[in-house]
Amino acid sequence: MEWSPRPGESAVLAVTGLLLGLAAVVLDPLGRVLVGAAAVLLLALAARDRLLRPRLAAGPAGVVVRRLGGTTELPWGRLQVRVRDTRRWGLRSRLLELDTAAGPDDDGDLVLLGRRDLGADPGDVARVLRDLRPG
Template structure:
């Protein structure tokens, strides 16, 4: 990848925050429907809905989870900040595959020495294997 190469980004699919917000509304509606005057049931439904809405808010505020350019990788860090990992800091790019609940799960792992960054399919809007291949292809050749 040369210095004039465009930035490539991977982001949360647009439908995901909408689904999370719809789930939050549904939780509140179910809480109201089944509370039967019990404030604890309603409070638990509202709390769960608030957590789900907060998760959706993060998807809306920081939809781009990973970006690559000639300088390195930009990863989401914390709730809504970003961190640039220069290529010299990236030690490994790997895909971890594990069976979970009868299904195979893939996670993109970016090892930057003192930090490990993990991304799933719904963080990237693509399979971790596709993104790993693109990152490896974008990495500058250390000899050149």
């Protein structure tokens, strides 16, 4: 199984970034900086979405997560899958938490992925991962 950001959302980011970049040309210097920075940010997010596909993949050996720093492999034997629900400033956030730490002294790997990273609800992805886990 594989999960990635939704292509439609990435396309909207890219088109909006291009439109903001074009709009920045006709603005005053301060507007050019602000709108240009927003355009660069949106285009960078769209490029990240495209480069890091699939973001999360589950196979027989474990889970593979693609990040800008490289690919991280998390073996099933050490993997703990949880969903973290938080509420901050009235907004609810759900994150898929993938942890390989065996104890308090073991650093392991901790990966947090949100709905946008996965293109699906983190709770649904956690259920699928638990079902795929051998044993």
